[in-house]
Amino acid sequence: MEKYFKGLYVRFSKSQKARFIEDRKKHSTSLKNLKFSDKILGEFYDNYYKPTFFEFLYNVKTIIYSDNVFEFITKQDMEDWDLYSYLKPLIDEKIIKVSKNGKVILLKKEIEKFIPKPQTVKQIKAAIEKKLKIKAKDKQAVINLFKKFDGFKVKAEWDQMPISAESAFFVVEKILAKIPFNKKFLLVGDDDFISVILTLADPSIECLAIDIDAQLLKCIDILAKKFKLKIKTKKVDLSEKKDLKENFVGFLANPVYTEAGVKEFVKFGISQLGKDGGFVLLEVGDEAIGNRFLFLQEFFAKNNLVIDELILNKVYYPHIKLYEEDKIIFKRMTEFIDKKTIEKSPKLGASLYVFNYLGKRPKRVKFDKPFYAYL
Ligand SMILES: C[S@@+](CC[C@H](N)C(=O)[O-])C[C@H]1O[C@@H](n2cnc3c(N)ncnc32)[C@H](O)[C@@H]1O
Known part of the structure; x- marks a missing residue:
C-alpha cells in the first residue's frame, strides 16, 4: 500500500503543481498585473506548497475520515482551492465518492488498514x-x-x-x-x-x-x-x-x-x-x-x-x-x-x-x- 500511495503522491504533486501555475497565471486577482514565468511559479510551488509525503497522507486522512469534505478547510486552516486539489485525484482514482451535500464515502476500504483512524x-x-x-x-x-x-x-x-x-x-x-x-x-x-x-x-x-x-x-x-x-x-x-x-x-x-x-x-x-x-x-x-x-x-x-x-x-x-x-x-x-x-x-x-x-x-x-x- 505504501508503494500505491507513493505513486498517488507523485501523480498528485505533478497535477497540483500544473494547476498551481495555471491558476496563478489566469485566475488570480492579486497577481493579475505581475508577469510570472512558469519557472518562478514552479519554484514557489516546490519550495512553499509541495507537501511532504506524510503531510500529503495526513491531508488524505483528514478527508477520508471526515463526515463532510468541508471539514478539511477548518481542520487544516486551508481553503477551497486546496480542498479541490485533494478531492480531484481522490475521486478520479475512485478512492472516495462525494455526495452532492459534501458527505464522504470511502470506496477503497482496504485503506483503513493503512491509515489509522482517529479516536476520541x-x-x-x-x-x-x-x-x-x-x-x-x-x-x-x-x-x-x-x-x-x-x-x-x-x-x-x-x-x-x-x-x-x-x-x-x-x-x-x-x-x-x-x-x-x-x-x-x-x-x-x-x-x-x-x-x-x-x-x-x-x-x-x-x-x-x-x-x-x-x-x-x-x-x-x-x-x-x-x-x-x-x-x-x-x-x-x-x-x-x-x-x-x-x-x-x-x-x-x-x-x-x-x-x-x-x-x-x-x-x-x-x-x-x-x-x-x-x-x-x-x-x-x-x-x-x-x-x-x-x-x-x-x-x-x-x-x-x-x-x-x-x-x-x-x-x-x-x-x-x-x-x-x-x-x-x-x-x-x-x-x-x-x-x-x-x-x-x-x-x-x-x-x-x-x-x-x-x-x-x-x-x-x-x-x-x-x-x-x-x-
Ligand atoms: C525525561 S523523562 C520526563 C520528563 C518530564 N519533564 C517529566 O517531568 O516527567 C521522559 C523519559 O525520558 C527518559 N530519559 C531520560 N534521560 C534519558 C536519556 N539520556 N536517554 C534516553 N532516555 C532518557 C526517562 O527514563 C523517561 O522515561
Whole structure:
C-alpha cells in the first residue's frame, strides 16, 4: 500500500503543481498585473506548497475520515482551492465518492488498514478499560493503569514523573489524529507508557520505545507480550546514540524540561526522520526555561519544525512527592489549602506542541513580492 500511495503522491504533486501555475497565471486577482514565468511559479510551488509525503497522507486522512469534505478547510486552516486539489485525484482514482451535500464515502476500504483512524479520548479510555479490565481514574497517575501487571518504579535520576491518565489519553488521541500511515511511531522516552495505551487503542500500530531505563523497558515488554502489542523496545542513552537506522512516521518526546533537555530529545527524534517528513509531538512544561523559550523557537525553526498546534490545559502531572523539595512546597501550600485538596490537584502543567517536520528546507525564492500578492 505504501508503494500505491507513493505513486498517488507523485501523480498528485505533478497535477497540483500544473494547476498551481495555471491558476496563478489566469485566475488570480492579486497577481493579475505581475508577469510570472512558469519557472518562478514552479519554484514557489516546490519550495512553499509541495507537501511532504506524510503531510500529503495526513491531508488524505483528514478527508477520508471526515463526515463532510468541508471539514478539511477548518481542520487544516486551508481553503477551497486546496480542498479541490485533494478531492480531484481522490475521486478520479475512485478512492472516495462525494455526495452532492459534501458527505464522504470511502470506496477503497482496504485503506483503513493503512491509515489509522482517529479516536476520541472516550473511545481510547473505553478500549483501555475493556482490555485491562480496570476502571481508569482520569486524575490518577497514568502508571496506575498498569500496576497490577508490572512492577514499574518511577526513577527521579532520569527525570521521570508520570502524567495523569486523562493527559495520556489526550496525547494518544492527538497521535491517532495525526499519524498519517501505519509505519513505525517512535517514543523518545516512554515513562508514561504511551506506546502501550496507543497500541491497546489501535493494535495495528507499530511502535519503538527507546529509553535509558532498562526496568521501564522490561515493564513495557511484559505488557506488549501479554496484550500482543506491536511494540519494540530499545535501551538507548540519547545523549550518546544518534541514529536508530530505521524510518518512522513521527515521534513523541517528553524531554527533561530544560533548554538543553528539549534540544537533546528533539534533535535525537528528528535525526530518525527523513525526506518524507513526519509529525512531532512535544510535551514541555516551564520548570526551568522561562524566556529561553525564545531560543527554543529559534531551534525549532532551524530544524525545519513548523508549529502546527500548541495545546494548553490538557497535559498535567498529578500530585507526587518524588523529590525532597516536593515536601517543602507541599508544606508551604498547606498554609492556605487542605492537604487532601492539594493531593487531588495538579502539580505541574505542560504544553503539547505538534509540529510538521519538513523533510527538506525550503529555499527563499528571490522576488520582490508586493504586499497584497497572494503567492
Ligand atoms: C525525561 S523523562 C520526563 C520528563 C518530564 N519533564 C517529566 O517531568 O516527567 C521522559 C523519559 O525520558 C527518559 N530519559 C531520560 N534521560 C534519558 C536519556 N539520556 N536517554 C534516553 N532516555 C532518557 C526517562 O527514563 C523517561 O522515561
